[in-house]
Amino acid sequence: MNTTTPSGRDAGLPSEALQRLAAAYGVATDFWDYTGNHRTVPASTIRAVLAALGVVVESEEDVAEALVDVELAPWRSVLPPSLVVRQGREEQVPVHLPHGSTVAVRVVLEDGGERVLEQLPVWVDPRDVDGVRTGRATFGVPADLPLGWHELVAVVEGREPARCTLAVTPDVLSVPAEVPERAWGLMAQLYSVRSRTSWGVGDLADLAELGSFFGQQGADFLLINPLHAAEPVGPMTPSPYLPVTRRFHNPLYIRPEDIRECAYLPGPQRALVEWAAEEVRGAATDPSPIDRDAAWAAKRQALEVIHKAGRSPARQRQLDAFRAEEGQGLEDFALWCALAEKYEGQRWPAELDDVSSPAVYRARVELADRVDYYVWLQWVADTQLDTAQRAAREAGMAMGIMHDLAVGVHPSGADAWSMSGVLARGIGVGAPPDMYNQQGQNWSQPPMRPDALARSGYASFRDMLRTVLRHAGALRMDHILGLFRLWWIPDGHGADEGCYVRYDHEAMVGVLLLEAQRVGAVVIGEDLGTVEPWVRDYLASRGVLGTSVLWFEKDDDGGPLRPEDYRELVLATVNTHDLPPTAGYLAEEHVDLRERLGLLTDPVPVVRAEARREREKMVARLREYGLLPDSPTERQLVEALHAYVARTPSRLVGVALVDAVGERRAQNQPGTDTEYPNWKLPLADGSEKVVLIEDLPTIARLRSLVAVVEESLGD
Known part of the structure; x- marks a missing residue:
C-alpha cells in the first residue's frame, strides 16, 4: 500500500479515529489510482479538508470531541437539514x-x-x-x-x-415525446464560430443562425460551451469552465444591434453603436487567437448607449418581471459586477467581503444605477437566448440548444462572494492523475460543501439549474461525477495530493431531475475518467444519459470497443473539446502538443508508439466493419469514425463542428494556462483559414459528413 504522495511529501498515516471522523463527513481516506494502485490519503490532507468543512482537528483529542459532535448532530435538530425524496x-x-x-x-x-x-x-x-x-x-x-x-x-x-x-x-427523468429514439446533433464552441456581422467573437445571434442552419440539416440538438458569466471589467478569463458564476450569462455573447431599443436610437447614438462595431468586426476573418477583451470593450460602449436610451412601458414591465423572478441571486450578482467595476484592479475594502454587511447594504444604494445596468444586461442576454432556442426548434430540432454546465466557479468570482457560506474555503477542485493528464489537474474552483447544501435546502444549486435550463432543450453536465464525489485539493498541495469528498447523490441528482423535468429537458452527464462501477448504472436508472468518446472506449483487450457493445443511454462522440479535432488526433498532434509543453511523464517514444498502436487498432476495426476504402484520405478516415459511432445503439450522436470543417488544432490543452491559447482559437479549416457561419452551406466536407452520419443512423 502506497502511503507517500507522488511528490514525496511525508504522508503520515491517519489514525483510526481520524479515519472514522473523515468517513462521517464523507471524506475518503483512500482510493485506487489509474494504474490500479491502492493509495492511502495522508493525514495532513484529511485534516485540511475537514477544516474546510468547519471541523478543525489539530490533535487526537480534537478528533475525539469532533466524533462526539458528529454523532449527536442529528439529535440536536428537530428536523433534518432538508429532505429530498423520489415521487x-x-x-x-x-x-x-x-x-x-x-x-x-x-x-x-x-x-x-x-x-x-x-x-x-x-x-x-x-x-x-x-x-x-x-x-x-x-x-x-x-x-x-x-x-x-x-x-x-x-x-x-x-x-x-x-x-x-x-x-x-422524479424517480426517472422523462424524455420528451418529440425526441426521436436516436438523434444526432452538432457540438460547437460558440465564441469561436463567427459571422461577418460578429463583433470579433461568436454570439447569440450567431447561435440562432447555427441552430437554424443545422436544424434544417436534420440535427436535433446543438451542444455549445458554457455561457456562464466572466469578469465584467479587466482581463476576461478565456475558459468558459472557470466562470465568476454558473447561474448567470456572459453579456459578451449579446448582439447589441439585435436589442429592440437599438433600432429606435437617434442618429448620433446609433452612430456610436456602429462605430463601436467597426472597431472589432474585422476580426471575424482574423485567424489569430480571439481577443475577448477587445470585443467586450467595444460591446460595452454600445450597450451603455442602448441602456441609457430607456425602454417602453411594456418592455420595462418585462424587465421588472425578469428581475422579480430571479430575485436576490440576480441582485447580488449585479452588485458584485458593480463593485468589480468600481474597484477595478484594486483590492476591495475588507468590509465588503461579507455580502450581508452594512457596508454592502450601503453599496447597494450607492451603486443602484450600475446594479440596474447589470440586471438589464442579464435580461437582454436572456431574451436573445430565448430567440436562439426558438430559432433552433422552429428549424426542426427536437431539443434545440444543449447548454453545458461547468463543474465550478472562479475562486474570486461572484458566486465565491455571494455564496461564501456554501463554498469550501482553501480548497480547489480537480482530478487525480490519469492516462491523459499524468500530473493530475487542479481547476482552482472552490467546491460546494455537502453539509451547507443540505442546510440551505439545495437552494443555490436549484436556482442555478433553473436559470441555465430556462432556454434549453437539453443540458450537459461537465464532470457529473461531482454530484457523487469530487477530488478536493487543499491549497498548497499538488493536484495528486487531494482526496475524494462524497456528496448526497440522491439529493443532488434528484434536484437536477426535478428542474429538468419541469422544462422538458434531456440531461447528459459527462461521466468520463475514473468512475465507480455503480455510478453509471445509477444515472441510467434515473434517466440521465452518459457520455461515450470513441477514443476512450476500450474492450477487455485494450482494443476499440465494438459499436454493438456501446451503452444505449449515452451521447456518443468521436472526440471531446479536451482533445485535438479528429484530423489532428489521427496525426498525433495530442502527443506533439504535450511534448512541446512538457506535460508528459512517460518517455516521448513510448507515448508516441502507444498513440500509433491506438490508431492502427482503430483503422483495423474500421476495416473489419467495411467502413474504409483502400488508402483512405483524411476526410474518409474522419467520416468512417463517425459512421462507426453512428452504428452504436447510443441514443444521441454528437458531431463536432471542427471535424466537419477539417480543423486540426485543439481548443483546450488540460494542464496548461498561458502556455497554450486555450479557448481562444477561431473556427478554421485544416489550413487554419477562418471558417465563418456564412461559409458552412458551401463546405463539401461538412455536407458529406452530415450525410454519412444520417445514413449510418438510418441503417
Whole structure:
C-alpha cells in the first residue's frame, strides 16, 4: 500500500479515529489510482479538508470531541437539514424532541396546500443530548406527494415550529415525446464560430443562425460551451469552465444591434453603436487567437448607449418581471459586477467581503444605477437566448440548444462572494492523475460543501439549474461525477495530493431531475475518467444519459470497443473539446502538443508508439466493419469514425463542428494556462483559414459528413 504522495511529501498515516471522523463527513481516506494502485490519503490532507468543512482537528483529542459532535448532530435538530425524496416512494423522516413531548408534522405544498403526516410505530431509545433527555419520533412521507419544492413543518409543544425543505423529485427523468429514439446533433464552441456581422467573437445571434442552419440539416440538438458569466471589467478569463458564476450569462455573447431599443436610437447614438462595431468586426476573418477583451470593450460602449436610451412601458414591465423572478441571486450578482467595476484592479475594502454587511447594504444604494445596468444586461442576454432556442426548434430540432454546465466557479468570482457560506474555503477542485493528464489537474474552483447544501435546502444549486435550463432543450453536465464525489485539493498541495469528498447523490441528482423535468429537458452527464462501477448504472436508472468518446472506449483487450457493445443511454462522440479535432488526433498532434509543453511523464517514444498502436487498432476495426476504402484520405478516415459511432445503439450522436470543417488544432490543452491559447482559437479549416457561419452551406466536407452520419443512423 502506497502511503507517500507522488511528490514525496511525508504522508503520515491517519489514525483510526481520524479515519472514522473523515468517513462521517464523507471524506475518503483512500482510493485506487489509474494504474490500479491502492493509495492511502495522508493525514495532513484529511485534516485540511475537514477544516474546510468547519471541523478543525489539530490533535487526537480534537478528533475525539469532533466524533462526539458528529454523532449527536442529528439529535440536536428537530428536523433534518432538508429532505429530498423520489415521487412514488414512501419515506420516513426522523423528528427529535424532548422525551415525552408531543409533536405534529405537516407538509406545506408548493401550491399552498397542506398534508398532515402520520406518525409511524417506530421506537428508538431516547438519549441524553446536552443535558436534555431527547427522543425520536418517526413520521411517514407519503408516496403520492406532487413533484415540487415543499416545506416540512414540525410543531413541538412549547416551541416555535421547526421547518426544513422537502423536495419531491422524479424517480426517472422523462424524455420528451418529440425526441426521436436516436438523434444526432452538432457540438460547437460558440465564441469561436463567427459571422461577418460578429463583433470579433461568436454570439447569440450567431447561435440562432447555427441552430437554424443545422436544424434544417436534420440535427436535433446543438451542444455549445458554457455561457456562464466572466469578469465584467479587466482581463476576461478565456475558459468558459472557470466562470465568476454558473447561474448567470456572459453579456459578451449579446448582439447589441439585435436589442429592440437599438433600432429606435437617434442618429448620433446609433452612430456610436456602429462605430463601436467597426472597431472589432474585422476580426471575424482574423485567424489569430480571439481577443475577448477587445470585443467586450467595444460591446460595452454600445450597450451603455442602448441602456441609457430607456425602454417602453411594456418592455420595462418585462424587465421588472425578469428581475422579480430571479430575485436576490440576480441582485447580488449585479452588485458584485458593480463593485468589480468600481474597484477595478484594486483590492476591495475588507468590509465588503461579507455580502450581508452594512457596508454592502450601503453599496447597494450607492451603486443602484450600475446594479440596474447589470440586471438589464442579464435580461437582454436572456431574451436573445430565448430567440436562439426558438430559432433552433422552429428549424426542426427536437431539443434545440444543449447548454453545458461547468463543474465550478472562479475562486474570486461572484458566486465565491455571494455564496461564501456554501463554498469550501482553501480548497480547489480537480482530478487525480490519469492516462491523459499524468500530473493530475487542479481547476482552482472552490467546491460546494455537502453539509451547507443540505442546510440551505439545495437552494443555490436549484436556482442555478433553473436559470441555465430556462432556454434549453437539453443540458450537459461537465464532470457529473461531482454530484457523487469530487477530488478536493487543499491549497498548497499538488493536484495528486487531494482526496475524494462524497456528496448526497440522491439529493443532488434528484434536484437536477426535478428542474429538468419541469422544462422538458434531456440531461447528459459527462461521466468520463475514473468512475465507480455503480455510478453509471445509477444515472441510467434515473434517466440521465452518459457520455461515450470513441477514443476512450476500450474492450477487455485494450482494443476499440465494438459499436454493438456501446451503452444505449449515452451521447456518443468521436472526440471531446479536451482533445485535438479528429484530423489532428489521427496525426498525433495530442502527443506533439504535450511534448512541446512538457506535460508528459512517460518517455516521448513510448507515448508516441502507444498513440500509433491506438490508431492502427482503430483503422483495423474500421476495416473489419467495411467502413474504409483502400488508402483512405483524411476526410474518409474522419467520416468512417463517425459512421462507426453512428452504428452504436447510443441514443444521441454528437458531431463536432471542427471535424466537419477539417480543423486540426485543439481548443483546450488540460494542464496548461498561458502556455497554450486555450479557448481562444477561431473556427478554421485544416489550413487554419477562418471558417465563418456564412461559409458552412458551401463546405463539401461538412455536407458529406452530415450525410454519412444520417445514413449510418438510418441503417
